Amino acid sequence: MVAIKFCGLSRAEDVEAAAAAGARYVGFVFFAKSPRCVSIEQARDLALEVPMGIAKVGLVVNPSDADLDAIIAAVPLDIIQLHGSESPERVAEVKARYGLPVMKAVGISSAEDLPQLDAYAAVADQILLDAKPPKGADLPGGNGLAFDWRLIAGRDWTVPWMLAGGLTPQNAAEAVRMTGAQQVDVSSGVEGARGVKDAGKIADFAAALT
Numbered sequence: 001m002v003a004i005k006f007c008g009l010s011r012a013e014d015v016e017a018a019a020a021a022g023a024r025y026v027g028f029v030f031f032a033k034s035p036r037c038v039s040i041e042q043a044r045d046l047a048l049e050v051p052m053g054i055a056k057v058g059l060v061v062n063p064s065d066a067d068l069d070a071i072i073a074a075v076p077l078d079i080i081q082l083h084g085s086e087s088p089e090r091v092a093e094v095k096a097r098y099g100l101p102v103m104k105a106v107g108i109s110s111a112e113d114l115p116q117l118d119a120y121a122a123v124a125d126q127i128l129l130d131a132k133p134p135k136g137a138d139l140p141g142g143n144g145l146a147f148d149w150r151l152i153a154g155r156d157w158t159v160p161w162m163l164a165g166g167l168t169p170q171n172a173a174e175a176v177r178m179t180g181a182q183q184v185d186v187s188s189g190v191e192g193a194r195g196v197k198d199a200g201k202i203a204d205f206a207a208a209l210t
Contacts, residue, residue, distance in 0.1 A: 002176055002209045005162060006202060007059065008036030008187040015049045017199035021206035026050055027057040027081065030071055035195030036187065043075045057081050057103065065097065072098055079103050092123045101125035107132030108147045121157040128185060131165030149178040169204035176209065
């Protein structure tokens with residue numbers, strides 16, 4: 001069974017749909033430029049709706065300690081997802097400061113981007129392999145773009161890893177077949193409109209991987 005992370009949830013019905021689809025993780029976005037951004041108060045209320053056994057992930061982009069202090073104090077998160085240009089040293093700092101597992105997202109567009117994965121795997125609890133955003137893009141992820149999955153076919157790292165970037169109910173099974181991914185992350189691929197999740201697409205995504 002492939003573990004699924006449904007990211008960018010912003011409504012109680014999104015959490016309900018993700019849980020019904022067998023989500024292993026749900027993600028809440030704390031990045032103002034994202035159409036999926038939630039306030040700390042919204043995230044707290046949503047997190048309290050998440051059933052036991054589903055990990056609650058907070059996605060942040062180049063956060064300051066003050067940013068994280070405010071989020072962690074209010075929202076019962078299980079994992080911090082760093083989705084900016086944080087260095088391996090910063091990843092280690094965040095992990096030490098908050099005592100929570102850290103997932104580091106790394107943008108991939110070519111083979112030149114792969115060596116850094118080892119550096120992040122040395123300090124993070126998990127790594128998330130996402131498509132590198134196009135130049136000038138406002139968002140570091142959630143752009144609906146995939147990278148060439150052949151780049152990581154047969155590869156593995158010293159920590160669990162998750163495949164992201166452009167996944168949909170239509171291509172998820174092929175992505176898993178090509179890469180051997182045991183965990184996947186989806187956001188825009190299960191939306192009916194930008195930033196708005198679709199319960200039917202969430203169910204279809206899960207069904208494609210069962």
